[in-house]
Amino acid sequence: MKRKASAVWNGSLKEGKGNLTTQSGALKQQMYSFNTRFGEDGTVGTNPEELIAAAxxxxxxxxxxxxxxxxxxxxxxxxTEATLDLVFENGGYVIKGIHLELTGNVPGIDNTKFQEIAQNAKANCPVSKALSVPITLTASLVAEKAV
Incomplete structure (x- = not known):
């Protein structure tokens, strides 16, 4: 099984903007920008870190x-609420961690068993595991056209 998403970015870091699209269509050219990623001003759009938290x-x-x-x-x-901690240090942004806060209404279970199951899910869900996997890259430069 393969799942795809794509990103397009136009312009400079602070003034530019981009869009994100997912294979499923859940995101279709969803806008993101410097302000939606690093600002706190309520700009409409998304950012990669909140999408990681949602996933x-x-x-x-x-x-x-x-x-x-x-x-x-x-x-x-x-x-579940996932809170991703993004901090600026040593000249760049770093994801320091994710805190998962789970609330469950589960008839017939005791707290010890619930905690055991939650810890197991935290350690073994595919996204938890993906956050530490090797990442590969293929990069292609489109040649500039002669003027």
């Missing part, structure tokens, strides 16, 4: 639900 929240919550189901528990609701 992690979704994956972790599904993994928790799958394990609960496998153990015979049917959750009425699982809700």
């Amino acid at each position: 992690h929240a979704g994956c972790f919550t599904m993994a928790t639900g799958a394990t609960l189901n496998g153990e015979g528990y049917i959750p009425e609701e699982l809700s």
Whole structure:
């Protein structure tokens, strides 16, 4: 299985803008910019870091639900907020970590078992694992046209 997303960027870092599109169509030329990524002014658009947080929240919550189901528990609701910590240090931005905050309404389970299942999902959901995998790159430069 392969999943794809694409990004297009036009212009300088601070004045430019780009768009993100996903294979599923969930994002279709969704705008992102310097302000949506690093600003706090409420600019409409998205940014790569919030998309990582959303992907992690979704994956972790599904993994928790799958394990609960496998153990015979049917959750009425699982809700996760993922907070990604992006900091500027040593001249660049660094993702320092992600905090997952899970709230579950799961009939018949005790807290010890719930904690065990949540920790297992945190360690083993595909997005958790992906955040430390090797990344490969192919880069192609389009030749400038003669004027």
